[in-house]
Structure formats: C-alpha cells, structure tokens
Amino acid sequence: MEEYKVKGLTCANCTRELQEEINKLPSGQTASLSYNTGKLKLESNVDIEKVKKILSSDGAYIEADEHEHEHEHDHHHPTGVNWILLLSLSAGFYIAGFLTDVFFNEYIAIGLFLAATVLSGYQTFIKGLKNLFKLKFNIETLMTIALIGALGIGEWKEGALVAILFGLNEYLEGLGMQKARNSMEKLLAIAPKEATVLDNGQEKIVKISSLKANQIVLVRSGEKIPSDGLVLEGKSSVNEAAITGESMPVEKDKDEPVYGGSINNEGVLKIQITKAYEESSLAKILHLVEEAQETKTPTELFINKFAKYYTPLIMIISAIVMLIPPLFFNGSWGDWFYQGLAVLIVGCPCALVLSSPIAIVSGITKNARNGILVKGGVFLEQLGKIHTIAFDKTGTLTKGQPFVEDYVEYDPKFLQIAASIEKSSSHPIAKAVLRKADGLSLIEPEEITTVSGSGIVAKIDGVTYFLGNEAHMKKVQIEEEIKAQIQQYKRSGMTLVILATTEKVLGIMGISDEIREESADVIQALHEAGIQKTVMLTGDHESTAEKVASKVGLTSYFAGLLPDEKVEKIKELSKGNKVAMIGDGINDAPALATADLGIAMGKGTDSAIETADIVLMQDHLGKLPSAIKSAKKVNSIIKLNITLALGLKLIALLLTIPGLLTLWIAILSDMGATILVTLISLTVLYERK
Known part of the structure; x- marks a missing residue:
C-alpha cells in the first residue's frame, strides 16, 4: 500500500464521498481516505492521476512537498489565510449593501449583496453545479440549488447571508479538525530526527532511519535518545515522558535500559543500540497511535x-x-418555494458526521500524552462502557518482586547469617533477604551446598546452617511455639524462609510479593469512576489471594487458576457485562484476548504493545482511572453531539409547519451545531486530568 498526505479536505462527509469515488477505480476497492489524519492509502497499481482528479473535484490535493504547496494551495484549505480574507471582504460587502439598501439605493445594494455572495460562495457554487450535472447530491449541490433559488426569487440579502455563513461554517469545521490533527502531529513529532554515532572513535551524525542494532551512539545533555538501548558509559537522569507519560526523571547507570524518544537531562551517555529505530518502543507506539486515528467506531460507521x-x-x-x-392548501407558491429552499440547507449532514471523529482523535491524543496507548477509537469507546475489570495479581496489583513482609528472630545473628548464605545466589527470594539485611557486615561461608527445591546447607565458623523452606528442616528440632509462628505465616499467605542449626531455629522470615503502593487507591478510584466490579484472577493459593484482595479493596477474587481457567472465568464474567482484563501481556495473553478489552502493563515491552487493545506504558496502574474517565467523557460527548446535530435540525424543520423557517435560520441551525460539536469535542484535549 502507498501512503499519501492529502491537504484541503473540507469536511468529514465530503471525505467519505471522495473515498467512495476512489473505491470505484480499478484496484481502488481497498483505498482509504481519512479525514482524521488527512492520509490516503492506495494500492500501488491504482491510477494516481485519476485519484488526483477526484480529489481536485472537492479542492483537495496530494501533497508532494509540504513547502512546495504551502502557498500554492492555501486557498483550498479551510484554515487558509485566503478564506479569512474572502469571508472578511464578503462581510464588508454585506454590511455595505445592508446600509446602502436602508439609506441610498436598492439596486446598488443588490450589486453589493451579489458581490458578497460570489466572494464567499463561488467555490461551493462551482462544485455544486458540477455535482448537479452528475446528479450527485451533497451539501455543495444543496447549497447551490438554495442560492440559485434565493437569488431567483429576489432574496438577495438572505442569499448573501447564507453564502457567508456557510463559508464561515466550512472554515470553522476545518479549523476544529485541524486543531485535533495538530495536537496529534505535535505528539508524533517527539520522535528524534538524527543520532550521533561513534564509528572507530569518530562522531558522525546520521538520520534516525539509518540507525542499526549494536551501533554505539553518544547522547549529550538535552538530546533525545535515538532508539532503545543499553547504557555503556555515563550516568544521568532521563525524562521518559514520551514513553510512559511520567514527568519525573528516571536515574540511569551502566547496563540499564533506555527508550528511544527519552530525553537525557544531564551528563553524557554512551549507549549501545539494541533495536533499529523502526523496531523501537517509541516507533511502535507512534505507529499504533497514528493507526488508531483511522479506525472507525461502531457509532461512526x-x-x-x-x-x-x-x-x-x-x-x-x-x-x-x-x-x-x-x-392542496392554497399556500403561496413563492412562500413555500422559499421554505423548501430553507429545508434543503438543513440537509447538510456535516455537523452529524463531525460529532464523533474530533472527540475520538482528542481522546486518543490525550491518553497518548499520558502514556496510555489506545489502539483505536473502537477501544476508546469500549473503555468507556466497561462494567467489570479483572486483574492478574503478580506484576499488576503487586510488584512481582518478593520482599520480607515480616520476620521473627530467635538469635541476634539471624539476619547477618541468612544474608551471608544468600549473597552468592541470584534467586529473587535471596535478593529480598539481602535487601532486608542491607547495612550488615556479611561473613564468607566456608562451605555452601544448594538442595534443589528446598534450600541451602552452609558452614560458617564451623557451624552447619540450614536455610530454606519447611521441608528443608527435617533434621531440625522445632519447638511448638515456633511451629505456631510458622503456621501463622502460612495462613497469612507468606512464603517461609527458616534459618536453623540442628539444635535450634535462629529465625523465620515471611516472604510476600509486595503490593504496589498505588493499588488500593487505584481500585477505589476505579469504583468512583463507575466500575462496578473489580476481580482478581490468580494462580496463587487461596490465602495469598485473599490477603491481596482484602488489602487493595477488590470486590472478589479467584485463586489457584491455570491460564485456561482464567479464560473460562473471563467468559463467565462477560455474560451480560463488558469486561476488561489487565495483565502483563505475556502469560495473560489468552485472557487478554478473550476479554472485551485487553489492557496490558509493560513500560514499552514488545509483548505488551502487541497483545493488548490498550497499553499502560507506565509500570503501574496509576493513570487507569483517568483513562476510563476520559473514555466515558468521549462517549458522553459523542452522544451529546449527535443530539445537538439532529436536535437543531429537527427544530429548524419543525419551523416549516407554521412557515417560519428562513434561509438564515436554516444555515444557522447547521452552523450552530458544527460550532458546538467542535468546541465540545476539543474540551477533551484540555482537561486537566
């Protein structure tokens, strides 16, 4: 598929009609033209000259070079300077005509009204005439018929006002969509353009597209990191807001990963690139965000x-x-012909078609700024309808990192000896023990033997120690009081680490997966945001699941589940309700795919980005409630917009019953709807939260 940037698209409905014309060309069936992004996608064998001709029929054009067309085609674009100039001149002629009609000469006034009509309505008139000959009835055709009719029955003043207001309406409609597009383009502009590559000790500036894996780059203070990589030399804080939406800097040292698009705050970092830019987290995010604008929701369709x-x-x-x-009712032909012309103007569907896309693009953009990647308007709409959220436990509600939740020491050397035995181990539990003993001076064991599945036997200062779980303590005499303590830790869902000699137990540690600090607040905020049920699905045992669910405030939990059992639970929960599943995007993939909406956490990991419908680029749930509120707001705005667009037109049509509908009321009903729809949709972008 070839991709082109199209300028001069005047409205969502006109864009839809242009796409339908392109789809009729040989091999053009799969072509798509997006009003949201201003992009045209075509098969390479479609006749591009015929496509250009179709686009030009509505004043649109394929942009070969942004600067080349900047002035040449400005008059086509609704936000161009010439539109403002034409409308200003038209308004000036109209006011002059109005004053001339009142104080001087009616015929001079007619000339001024005609000048105002021609200046602001000539493009619409020309397009409308072409469409009329083709029997293609769109807004330009309707407006052309209405203008001809108005001038034909001597309504010079109203004809001119209708032309000016319609031109203003077109300008404002284009301006609103352009505002949403500009916001998206600003987001997409965060991608770095160049990189400083070190080649045999020499610095060389290269384009980001030429960057390859394993190349070494130099990133100075204030510069963007060009692609994902590992720090080889240097130490600095990095702003990862482009990836995660978090403004707080993250400290980076040797061998730590960095993400393309992040900004180096201070110092110089030497980085080994691990992925070509096209494969980097940032490139994937920006590509998916761009694609997301082009997907249509069921409401839009x-x-x-x-x-x-x-x-x-x-x-x-x-x-x-x-x-x-x-x-049939002896009405005046002139009066009812005039009323019929006014009804034609009400036929413009632009405000209605515009009711959804600006709000959707604004919602996707706002969430992307906050590090929440929504892969399409359909998923944003779905997010606003979620009733139940199911959570995986490990790495989602908890950190997925063992820590010593509690311990009892029966000997003052307990922590020192336990840490001395564990210091050479890379096991996560060993790291938790070492963190607990941080600051203590450690002893080098004389002998150390690992017993698979149960623990370690070590000799320190001639004494043999057993460190491990309960099964590892077969040779140890354990007192009843200590057995009671062990049972208490087990009931609390903790993993046991016991240190003992053959004669006595020196101490017991209760190891848990640490609950994220924000989990309880997030669950509460989700309930406040309208989520009815929060459910945890975990493979962990009952006591651990109960403890986590109780601490974070979940409405229910299911423990001891295998991956296929999680899928079955999601199916059960989905009966009659919209369900979202949140996991890490790897082992929860089946459940994520089964839920109405899959939400992954992963701070930019490939698996998270590829698996889910929505990705929380932060490594926590903190921004999920605001994303749900934003989605609900977008949904409510779309409903309000549809109501306004149809409601104002219905009021205008009802005015025909008593014969009160005028041409300017008709155009104002559409213009009012367009302005309201645009302004209300853009409020999504400027919400604080």
Missing part, C-alpha cells in the same frame, strides 16, 4: 451510513414542502 440516506430524505421533504401546501 452508523453515522456514516445514516448520512448517506439523510440528504436524499431531506430533498424529498423539501419537495413536499414546496408542492403540498400550494397544491
């Missing part, structure tokens, strides 16, 4: 389908208004 039938329906109603009252 329905609106687009509805818009196809809306305009022909309005034309039938217009004909009825023009013909029925004069034919």
Whole structure:
C-alpha cells in the first residue's frame, strides 16, 4: 500500500464521498481516505492521476512537498489565510449593501449583496453545479440549488447571508479538525530526527532511519535518545515522558535500559543500540497511535451510513414542502418555494458526521500524552462502557518482586547469617533477604551446598546452617511455639524462609510479593469512576489471594487458576457485562484476548504493545482511572453531539409547519451545531486530568 498526505479536505462527509469515488477505480476497492489524519492509502497499481482528479473535484490535493504547496494551495484549505480574507471582504460587502439598501439605493445594494455572495460562495457554487450535472447530491449541490433559488426569487440579502455563513461554517469545521490533527502531529513529532554515532572513535551524525542494532551512539545533555538501548558509559537522569507519560526523571547507570524518544537531562551517555529505530518502543507506539486515528467506531460507521440516506430524505421533504401546501392548501407558491429552499440547507449532514471523529482523535491524543496507548477509537469507546475489570495479581496489583513482609528472630545473628548464605545466589527470594539485611557486615561461608527445591546447607565458623523452606528442616528440632509462628505465616499467605542449626531455629522470615503502593487507591478510584466490579484472577493459593484482595479493596477474587481457567472465568464474567482484563501481556495473553478489552502493563515491552487493545506504558496502574474517565467523557460527548446535530435540525424543520423557517435560520441551525460539536469535542484535549 502507498501512503499519501492529502491537504484541503473540507469536511468529514465530503471525505467519505471522495473515498467512495476512489473505491470505484480499478484496484481502488481497498483505498482509504481519512479525514482524521488527512492520509490516503492506495494500492500501488491504482491510477494516481485519476485519484488526483477526484480529489481536485472537492479542492483537495496530494501533497508532494509540504513547502512546495504551502502557498500554492492555501486557498483550498479551510484554515487558509485566503478564506479569512474572502469571508472578511464578503462581510464588508454585506454590511455595505445592508446600509446602502436602508439609506441610498436598492439596486446598488443588490450589486453589493451579489458581490458578497460570489466572494464567499463561488467555490461551493462551482462544485455544486458540477455535482448537479452528475446528479450527485451533497451539501455543495444543496447549497447551490438554495442560492440559485434565493437569488431567483429576489432574496438577495438572505442569499448573501447564507453564502457567508456557510463559508464561515466550512472554515470553522476545518479549523476544529485541524486543531485535533495538530495536537496529534505535535505528539508524533517527539520522535528524534538524527543520532550521533561513534564509528572507530569518530562522531558522525546520521538520520534516525539509518540507525542499526549494536551501533554505539553518544547522547549529550538535552538530546533525545535515538532508539532503545543499553547504557555503556555515563550516568544521568532521563525524562521518559514520551514513553510512559511520567514527568519525573528516571536515574540511569551502566547496563540499564533506555527508550528511544527519552530525553537525557544531564551528563553524557554512551549507549549501545539494541533495536533499529523502526523496531523501537517509541516507533511502535507512534505507529499504533497514528493507526488508531483511522479506525472507525461502531457509532461512526452508523453515522456514516445514516448520512448517506439523510440528504436524499431531506430533498424529498423539501419537495413536499414546496408542492403540498400550494397544491392542496392554497399556500403561496413563492412562500413555500422559499421554505423548501430553507429545508434543503438543513440537509447538510456535516455537523452529524463531525460529532464523533474530533472527540475520538482528542481522546486518543490525550491518553497518548499520558502514556496510555489506545489502539483505536473502537477501544476508546469500549473503555468507556466497561462494567467489570479483572486483574492478574503478580506484576499488576503487586510488584512481582518478593520482599520480607515480616520476620521473627530467635538469635541476634539471624539476619547477618541468612544474608551471608544468600549473597552468592541470584534467586529473587535471596535478593529480598539481602535487601532486608542491607547495612550488615556479611561473613564468607566456608562451605555452601544448594538442595534443589528446598534450600541451602552452609558452614560458617564451623557451624552447619540450614536455610530454606519447611521441608528443608527435617533434621531440625522445632519447638511448638515456633511451629505456631510458622503456621501463622502460612495462613497469612507468606512464603517461609527458616534459618536453623540442628539444635535450634535462629529465625523465620515471611516472604510476600509486595503490593504496589498505588493499588488500593487505584481500585477505589476505579469504583468512583463507575466500575462496578473489580476481580482478581490468580494462580496463587487461596490465602495469598485473599490477603491481596482484602488489602487493595477488590470486590472478589479467584485463586489457584491455570491460564485456561482464567479464560473460562473471563467468559463467565462477560455474560451480560463488558469486561476488561489487565495483565502483563505475556502469560495473560489468552485472557487478554478473550476479554472485551485487553489492557496490558509493560513500560514499552514488545509483548505488551502487541497483545493488548490498550497499553499502560507506565509500570503501574496509576493513570487507569483517568483513562476510563476520559473514555466515558468521549462517549458522553459523542452522544451529546449527535443530539445537538439532529436536535437543531429537527427544530429548524419543525419551523416549516407554521412557515417560519428562513434561509438564515436554516444555515444557522447547521452552523450552530458544527460550532458546538467542535468546541465540545476539543474540551477533551484540555482537561486537566
């Protein structure tokens, strides 16, 4: 597929019609034209000249070079300077005509009104005439018929006002979408453009696209890290906001991973690139965010389908208004012809078609800024409808990192000896013991033997020690009081680490998977955001699951589940409710895929990005409640927009019953809906949270 940037798209409905025309070309069936992104995707064998001709029929064009077309085509674009100039001149002529009509000469006033009409409406008029000959009835066609009719019955003043207001409406509609697009483009611009590569000790500036794995790059203070890599030399704090949405800097030292797009705050870092830029976390994120704009939600698809039938329906109603009252109720042909023209103007579906895309793009952009990657509008819409959230335990509600939750020492040397035995081990539990004994001077064991599955036997200062679980203590005499303590730790869901000699127990540690500090607050915030049920699905045993669920405030939990059993639980929970599953994107992949919405945590890991519908780029759940609130707001805004777009048009149509509908009221009903829909949708971008 070839991809082109298209400028001059005037409205969402017109874009849809242009795509339909392109789809009719040979091999053009799969072509897509997105109003949201201004991008055209085509098969390479589609006749590009025919595509350009179709686009030009609506004043749009393929941008070969951004600077080349900057001035040449500015007049086509709704946000261009010439539009403002034309509308300003038109308004000036209109005001002059109005004053001339009142104080001087009616015929001079007509000339001024005609000048105002031509200046602001000539593009619409030309397009409308072309469409009329093709029997293609869209907004330009309807406006052209209405303008011809208005001028034909001598409504110079109203015809000019309609042309000016329609031009202003088109300008504002384009401006609103451009604002959302600019916000997205600003987000996409965070990608670095160049990298300083070290080649045989020499510095060389290269384009980011040419960067390959294993190359060494130099990143100075204030520069962006070009791609994912490992720090070889240097120490600095790095701003990872581009990846995670977190503004707090992260300290980086030798052998620590860094992400492309992060900013080096101070010092110089020498980094070995581990991925070519195209494969980096940032590139994948930006690609997915860009793609997300182009996916259509069920609501958008329905609106687009509805818009196809809306305009022909309005034309039938217009004909009825023009013909029925004069034919059957002795109405004035002139009055009802005028009313019918006004009904035609109400036939513009632009505000309706615009009700969804600006809000969706704004919602995706806002979440991406916060490090929440939503892979499409359909998933954003789904997020706002979630009733139940199911959580994996390890690495989601907990840190996935063992820590010493509690310990009892029966000998003052307990921690020192335990840490001395564990210091050479890379086991996660050994690291937890060492963290607990931080600051103590350690002793070098004389002998050390690992017993698979149970623990370690070590000799220190001639004394043999047993360190491990309960099964490892077969040769040790354990007192009843200590047995009671062991049972208490087991009931609390802790993993046991016991240190003993053959004669006595020196101490017991209760090891747990540390609960994330934010988990309890996040669960509470989720309930406040409208989530009805929070459920934990874990393979851990009952006592551990109960403890975690109780501490973080979950509504329920299911323990001892295998991956396929998690899938079955998700299916049960999904009966009648929308369910999201949150996991790490690796071992929870089946459950993530089964849920209505899969949400992964992973701080940019490939598996997380590829598996889920939504990715929390931070390594915690902290921003999930705000994402849900944002999604709910987007959904409510879309509903409000649809109500406003249809409601204002319905009011305008009802005014035909008493014969009160005028041309300027008709255009204001559409213009008012467009302005309201645009402004309300853009509020998503400017929410503080």
